[in-house]
Amino acid sequence: MLGFEDLEDFRKNIRFFCEKELKPLASFYDMWEKFPEDSYRKIAEKGILSLGIPEEYGGTGDFFRELVATEEIARVDQNLSIQMEIKSLFENTLIIHGNDRQKEILRDLARGSIIPAFAFTEPSGGTDVLGLKTEARKENGRYVINGMKMFITNAPIATHLIVFARTGERISAFLAKKEGKGIRIGPRIKTTGTRGALISSIRFENMELDEDSLIGIEGNGLKVFFDVMDRSRLVLSAGALGMMRRLYEESMRFSTERKSGNRQIYDYQYIQDHLVSMAMDIEISSLLIYNAALLLKNGKQSSMESAMAKLYSSEALKRNAIRAAEIMGGYGYISGTPVDMIYRDAHATSLGLGSSEAMKITIFNYLKKFSGKGSI
Numbered sequence: 001m002l003g004f005e006d007l008e009d010f011r012k013n014i015r016f017f018c019e020k021e022l023k024p025l026a027s028f029y030d031m032w033e034k035f036p037e038d039s040y041r042k043i044a045e046k047g048i049l050s051l052g053i054p055e056e057y058g059g060t061g062d063f064f065r066e067l068v069a070t071e072e073i074a075r076v077d078q079n080l081s082i083q084m085e086i087k088s089l090f091e092n093t094l095i096i097h098g099n100d101r102q103k104e105i106l107r108d109l110a111r112g113s114i115i116p117a118f119a120f121t122e123p124s125g126g127t128d129v130l131g132l133k134t135e136a137r138k139e140n141g142r143y144v145i146n147g148m149k150m151f152i153t154n155a156p157i158a159t160h161l162i163v164f165a166r167t168g169e170r171i172s173a174f175l176a177k178k179e180g181k182g183i184r185i186g187p188r189i190k191t192t193g194t195r196g197a198l199i200s201s202i203r204f205e206n207m208e209l210d211e212d213s214l215i216g217i218e219g220n221g222l223k224v225f226f227d228v229m230d231r232s233r234l235v236l237s238a239g240a241l242g243m244m245r246r247l248y249e250e251s252m253r254f255s256t257e258r259k260s261g262n263r264q265i266y267d268y269q270y271i272q273d274h275l276v277s278m279a280m281d282i283e284i285s286s287l288l289i290y291n292a293a294l295l296l297k298n299g300k301q302s303s304m305e306s307a308m309a310k311l312y313s314s315e316a317l318k319r320n321a322i323r324a325a326e327i328m329g330g331y332g333y334i335s336g337t338p339v340d341m342i343y344r345d346a347h348a349t350s351l352g353l354g355s356s357e358a359m360k361i362t363i364f365n366y367l368k369k370f371s372g373k374g375s376i
């Protein structure tokens, strides 16, 4: 990428590591539906978990490198790239709105010694953020949490949670340790793809939290949520981009090697059309993601651009998974192959951190705001 030469050196280094250390394990975690424990430890040792965390809390504070590393991880192991997303949600909540004591946990996150979870969605729906029902009632200087969360990645293994709950009319965010009384983890929810992600519901029954578990100001939870989304949607998009790169590479390799009618199949225009479309989706997604990241780095408003990057890259990933599977004929339908795994995993990228419809709502709200004011 022009202007990002140092990032490309970083990418080479991370790609070498991912190929050697992570790729051989990826299909094992998918097949056995296990949390990628060894790979998580390896990326912690390599310093990848610390990339988005500020230096004063044991990190390197380099968001661009975090995005590149996520791309490279997703290129070989989608289950692990989900961990980059969850970590991003957790770390950015604390970086942007946490107090000094809460931020100390970032050191453990950077070392990989805690497992985070981010609990927003409820059984009644994730898109209607204002409809949140979990309650945090204040009693004798403590918050008492009651309610239920749904589809929470890492719920069975997490050590710490960010929990969103209603404090009166408004919503607030809390940092909680997943221990003690008042918290019940539901049975594992088996999903179509992302089989190495452990997902469950969580029920809170009079779970008590200290007053200083509150993140930021009481009633400011939706601001916390949307501030975090601007960054973490880009981490998710980088994961989608990494998977698209893999689909393209697998498709190009296959169509070079595979012959039909004595010709390599990439001599056929229909295959070329697929490959060109895939390459363009990669370029467009990359431009959208790193443009939004640049806006964030320069302290500019980037909510619309982050939503665009997420909408485009996740939808592009789904159509490219179909393209890759078609190019590979029957070989694209063999269980446990990279194309098969990405085909199953792709849909999760257009659900997590807001559905594609939710992205369109966000984008249109900004278009309305900018209308007649010179931008777009």
Ligand SMILES: Cc1cc2nc3c(=O)[nH]c(=O)nc-3n(C[C@H](O)[C@H](O)[C@H](O)COP(=O)(O)OP(=O)(O)OC[C@H]3O[C@@H](n4cnc5c(N)ncnc54)[C@H](O)[C@@H]3O)c2cc1C
Residues within 6 Å of the ligand: 086, 117, 118, 119, 120, 121, 122, 123, 124, 125, 126, 127, 128, 150, 151, 152, 153, 154, 191, 194, 199, 348, 351, 352, 353, 354, 355, 356, 357, 358, 361
């Ligand atoms: C693999 C996986 C992991 C996840 N991990 C987490 C996690 O760690 N933490 C967490 O909090 N959540 C998590 N989620 C939940 C995810 O964020 C939600 O699934 C998503 O936000 C959609 O919410 P929902 O499933 O309740 O669907 P709903 O909100 O009920 O929506 C159903 C459909 O209606 C559409 N819709 C709803 N409202 C509108 C509207 N106003 N306008 C137009 N269309 C609308 C939606 O786009 C969708 O198509 C995860 C989900 C999956 C699949």
